[in-house]
Amino acid sequence: MTQPSNHIPNSSEHNHNKCVNEALITAERLCRERGVQLTPIRHKVLTLIWDSHKAVKAYELLDRLRPEQKTAKPATIYRTLDFLLEQGLIHRVESLNAFVGCHCSAYQHEQLLLICKYCEEVQERSAKGVMTALSHEAKQADFIVHSKAIEVHGTCAKCQKIQASQ
Amino acid sequence: MTQPSNHIPNSSEHNHNKCVNEALITAERLCRERGVQLTPIRHKVLTLIWDSHKAVKAYELLDRLRPEQKTAKPATIYRTLDFLLEQGLIHRVESLNAFVGCHCSAYQHEQLLLICKYCEEVQERSAKGVMTALSHEAKQADFIVHSKAIEVHGTCAKCQKIQASQ
DNA sequence: ATAATTAATGTGATAATATTGTCATTACCT
């Protein structure tokens, strides 16, 4: 198996169906391997999150889950999100209070998120250089790292082009 | 004036009164220079935020403001926080929905926040290496950066020592 | 197989965080 490349949702060759299928197949495999249950609700929510590369909010998911899960309540969603986060199948975007599918769940790569303020799509980058620099900085501060949230807001390549052409 | 050093709230020589005074004097000067008003409420809220190096929540501030500002409402706090954020006098800690004083308001340094999960104190680091790596990564992705939130959760030096001695 | 255990979900209530809006009043600036 090859290492994951940085994912560019907007690249012209991006086939979203393939993208989603791969993510779900990987999720299914990982859950099987780990002996945890990717139950129907969890599977459905993961699918809803993968519906686009935009970060999606909890209550937005709730609304979209309800048509086929009439009993869904906030707790339903938050529990499901907790599970998906624990399994590394999604990222929480702290600066948006929102969630986005993770491409790299099979790997331990820590990710950097590039968040476009126009199209709202979130791009993951493995960003080894950033992580190395960050580890170095933490070490200097004698700080033991447990988790990182590295979120960059700005304008993605696609939206730059759109703006340039207007 | 010298460049700001990375601030280590837990270092043994840390004198918090001095720390707060410096921050407030800097804030007063900056507001004067910029022609904006550090009104009594804004000054008070900034003082409350600087009360510790922990990130503090909006409604916590509201409770602490009320004894001497009976009329304070959520809008009061959020307006004030907006002002302090705009002026770069505080940071918003995205991953905690909370706020912390900024040491570097006089400089344009972008900061990295080290957040201890035990004592909850937040340490700022200017982290040039991280920022350089991040700019490089963004450039590679053809992404224009507007703002960054770099938040690292873990165990600070002081809490490591406490844990080791138990 | 069945009982016991653990995991997941249903359900209702509530807490915590944040935004918006209006209009009157007060403070500050020129």
Added chain:
DNA sequence: AGGTAATGACAATATTATCACATTAATTAT
């Protein structure tokens, strides 16, 4: 005096998140 900025005094509402307890489903042990 007139204009702008800030606050008071409401209020209302939106958004995000948690908790407790009952019930159901899945897994494990006997």
